[in-house]
Amino acid sequence: xxxRPMTPNGSLIIDAKQNKLLQSALRIKxxxxxxxxxxxxxxxxxxxxxxxxxxxxxxQRLYEGGLLELAETRxxxxxxxxxxxxxxxxxxxxxxxxxxxxxxxDEGWTGGAPFSEYHATRLDLSDEExxxxxxxxxxxxxxxxxxxxxxxxxxxxxRIGRIDEKGED
Numbered sequence: 001x002x003x004r005p006m007t008p009n010g011s012l013i014i015d016a017k018q019n020k021l022l023q024s025a026l027r028i029k030x031x032x033x034x035x036x037x038x039x040x041x042x043x044x045x046x047x048x049x050x051x052x053x054x055x056x057x058x059x060q061r062l063y064e065g066g067l068l069e070l071a072e073t074r075x076x077x078x079x080x081x082x083x084x085x086x087x088x089x090x091x092x093x094x095x096x097x098x099x100x101x102x103x104x105x106d107e108g109w110t111g112g113a114p115f116s117e118y119h120a121t122r123l124d125l126s127d128e129e130x131x132x133x134x135x136x137x138x139x140x141x142x143x144x145x146x147x148x149x150x151x152x153x154x155x156x157x158x159r160i161g162r163i164d165e166k167g168e169d
Contacts, residue, residue: 004087012088014067019093021065025124026050027058031067034086038071041084059084093120122163134160 005013014022022028026048033044045055062068063084071085125133137158 006088007092009090010088011090011092012067014091014093016093018065018067019091021061021067022091023122024058025122026054027062028122029124030055030058030062031086032089034068034084035089038083038085040081044084062086130160130162 007013022031029048030044033039033047039047041056041059042052044050044059045052048055059068063070068084068086070082072083074081074083123130123133137160141156141158
């Protein structure tokens with residue numbers, strides 16, 4: 001892998017165009033699969049139970065956007081197989097922290113130092129899975145709400161909701 005800008009915790013630093021490319025649960029799944037091992041589009045399609053053409057399209061967009069690397073090419077029976085790899089499966093978009101998240105809001109959030117993070121992803125869930133995921137988050141929050149050892153106050157805001165299905169680039 002070539003050197004890519006990474007945060008200390010191993011998240012790939014991305015720009016606005018790359019952030020837009022990652023606004024798809026399928027593309028997030030592709031990035032996770034390719035962060036574990038280099039694979040061809042066909043291998044990713046088999047793993048994710050998708051059509052090879054669909055996966056190839058998304059891999060090409062991610063590759064052209066600088067989110068994937070061509071790890072290896074092999075010639076097998078006259079066919080060139082391209083193996084792609086992802087440098088990370090977690091992403092940091094500084095633009096999110098520099099925009100509205102950094103401005104002080106009505107509740108006093110500043111989004112500033114010494115510690116502030118913004119996490120976002122897309123998940124492909126059934127309605128039942130979304131409800132179960134929400135319950136698991138509530139349980140996690142309740143665990144930390146009972147934490148009484150002191151320290152500074154931190155805000156946590158999580159939003160879960162269906163995404164309008166619009167055409168992807």
